[in-house]
Amino acid sequence: MPVLAICSGKGGVGKTTVSANLAVVLTLFGRVIVIDSDIALPNLHTFFGLDDPFISLLDVLKDMGYLKDAIYEIRVKLKDSEDMDVLKELHVLPASTSVKALEEIDMERFKDVIESLRKDYDFVIVDVAAGLSKYAIIPMLSADASYLVVNPEKASIIDSQKVRKIADVSGVRVGGIIINRYKGEKRMVEYAENAIGAEVVGIIRESKLVRECWEDGIPVTMRKPYSKVAKDFYDLARRLVGEDVDIRPYGRLKYLFG
Numbered sequence: 001m002p003v004l005a006i007c008s009g010k011g012g013v014g015k016t017t018v019s020a021n022l023a024v025v026l027t028l029f030g031r032v033i034v035i036d037s038d039i040a041l042p043n044l045h046t047f048f049g050l051d052d053p054f055i056s057l058l059d060v061l062k063d064m065g066y067l068k069d070a071i072y073e074i075r076v077k078l079k080d081s082e083d084m085d086v087l088k089e090l091h092v093l094p095a096s097t098s099v100k101a102l103e104e105i106d107m108e109r110f111k112d113v114i115e116s117l118r119k120d121y122d123f124v125i126v127d128v129a130a131g132l133s134k135y136a137i138i139p140m141l142s143a144d145a146s147y148l149v150v151n152p153e154k155a156s157i158i159d160s161q162k163v164r165k166i167a168d169v170s171g172v173r174v175g176g177i178i179i180n181r182y183k184g185e186k187r188m189v190e191y192a193e194n195a196i197g198a199e200v201v202g203i204i205r206e207s208k209l210v211r212e213c214w215e216d217g218i219p220v221t222m223r224k225p226y227s228k229v230a231k232d233f234y235d236l237a238r239r240l241v242g243e244d245v246d247i248r249p250y251g252r253l254k255y256l257f258g
Contacts, residue, residue, distance in 0.1 A: 001030075003114055003124040004175070004240070005143035008150065009159025011041070011130040014180040015149040017210055018202075019127035020047040021221045021230075024076050025237035027088035030122025033071065035093040035113075037139035038129035039105060042095035048074050049217035056096040061109050067116060070094075079225045079234075091121070107138045114142040132166060140167065145175035148196060152179055152188035157195050164196050176201030178236065189248075202236030203247050205229050 006022070008015040016036075023034035036044035036057065045053055050072055059065030074090045093113075117124055126143055129135040140146050146167050148160040160177075167174050177192050177200045189200055207229035213220040221230045232247075239245045 001118055001122050003118060003143045005126045005128050005140045005146040007128045007140055007146050007148055007163050008130045009163050013149050013151045013156055016043050016127050018149050018178055018180055019125055020044060020219045021233040022237055023090055023125045024078060024219050024221045025233050026123045027076055027090050028080060029241050032123045033091040033093060033117055033121045034125040036095040036127050039095050039097055039135050040129060042097055044127050045094035047214060047219050048092055050094055053094040053096055056094050058096045060113060061105050076222050078221055107134050110138055111142045137166060140172055141170050145173045147175050147178055149178045149180055150192055151181050152185040157192045160196055174198045178202040180204045181206045201239050204232045
């Protein structure tokens with residue numbers, strides 16, 4: 001089943017926000033696990049209220065814990081295609097870190113983890129570390145396709161060009177670009193596609209709801225499934241499963257308030 005790597009050229013663009021919310025919505029379409037492969041600066045667990053995972057990906061990679069024990073089951077409430085509330089299950093494989101562990105860990109074992117999970121899930125979402133360290137490149141190489149999360153600003157897009165080059169050299173398919181924190185910058189959408197050489201497959205608007213929900217340890221797609229920003233994540237998920245979804249942006253006022 002598809003392994004999708006959610007990547008970015010730099011930190012702070014909302015990559016983990018996208019990973020968490022995309023994983024939640026994809027439970028409408030099959031069995032899903034989302035993995036935090038950022039061993040250096042893990043953050044995914046905070047989106048699901050897992051403040052201190054007892055066993056994590058780090059333990060598995062160090063051969064100090066079983067994979068099955070590092071996977072946590074989350075009950076998610078969201079809306080289906082008929083706007084009815086439904087309950088689904090999402091599995092989360094969080095990461096943890098320590099300075100000593102970073103020196104000892106063999107990230108090549110991550111590929112074995114992916115192969116073990118692939119057969120059990122319809123979607124494997126990997127929240128990849130930002131940048132081009134081994135904590136980013138090895139998980140990206142384990143995926144069937146990578147998606148680049150950018151903010152609608154030139155610096156963010158240029159940083160993701162470097163990730164695109166690594167993907168091309170390594171033979172990893174770039175599935176598309178996800179623009180996060182969009183505030184009506186249509187010109188940046190076109191710039192991103194031209195600069196990175198990939199199609200924009202999702203546009204997530206700027207919304208204070210995202211941070212408010214994160215602070216509560218709940219993704220916005222669970223806490224506010226009928227909000228406009230949650231709809232953006234629903235549209236992204238539907239696009240990735242092959243549905244025909246119009247995600248092209250309008251002007252600033254219509255996109256934010258229409």
